[in-house]
Amino acid sequence: MTSAQPAATVPGPPLPLLHAPWSARVARAEGADLDLVHGWMQSPHIDAFWHQAWPRERWYEEIAGHLAGDAILPVLIDLDGTPLAYIEVYRVIRDRLAGHYAELPHDLGVHIAIGDAGRTGQGLGRTLLRALAEGLLAADPACTRVVAEPDVTNAPSLRAFEAAGFRPVGKVAFPDKTAALLVHPRTEEDMPR
Numbered sequence: 001m002t003s004a005q006p007a008a009t010v011p012g013p014p015l016p017l018l019h020a021p022w023s024a025r026v027a028r029a030e031g032a033d034l035d036l037v038h039g040w041m042q043s044p045h046i047d048a049f050w051h052q053a054w055p056r057e058r059w060y061e062e063i064a065g066h067l068a069g070d071a072i073l074p075v076l077i078d079l080d081g082t083p084l085a086y087i088e089v090y091r092v093i094r095d096r097l098a099g100h101y102a103e104l105p106h107d108l109g110v111h112i113a114i115g116d117a118g119r120t121g122q123g124l125g126r127t128l129l130r131a132l133a134e135g136l137l138a139a140d141p142a143c144t145r146v147v148a149e150p151d152v153t154n155a156p157s158l159r160a161f162e163a164a165g166f167r168p169v170g171k172v173a174f175p176d177k178t179a180a181l182l183v184h185p186r187t188e189e190d191m192p193r
Contacts, residue, residue, distance in 0.1 A: 012070035016135030129164035
């Protein structure tokens with residue numbers, strides 16, 4: 001595949017292939033899944049960087065919209081059968097990150113929110129991020145790198161990504177934040193040039 005491949009021919013983001021104790025499933029836009037995501041997004045530790053402490057109805061629209069498209073896959077991650085995190089897996093070529101680095105058509109990006117503040121700061125984030133990157137590379141053999149763009153002021157997130165094998169390659173200025181661009185390559189040759 002070349003970087004000139006049309007976005008329309010690239011499939012939507014896959015569900016990561018995770019191994020126990022982790023599991024991943026597509027988040028539903030209703031019921032317990034919606035309640036869980038909506039509740040987590042109200043938490044100060046998440047809202048500080050996501051800025052999406054929206055009403056339940058708005059979260060319904062957000063998740064339903066993602067499910068109807070091919071740009072973002074909303075995912076719930078469990079650890080030993082207990083919900084731990086909300087993840088958005090996205091295709092960079094269909095995201096606002098496109099054009100901010102030399103992306104390839106199959107590059108995948110991730111947004112992560114660990115739901116319970118009491119479960120942060122224990123190394124779970126870095127362990128999950130490594131499993132997530134490896135699981136996405138396994139799920140899409142055409143993908144050679146997984147990227148992330150956390151806020152440069154989110155020091156715990158930056159530490160977790162770097163400890164999970166994501167490497168800083170620059171910064172990206174968005175209207176709502178300055179992001180650190182981090183890349184987890186399949187091989188050393190897959191780092192952006």
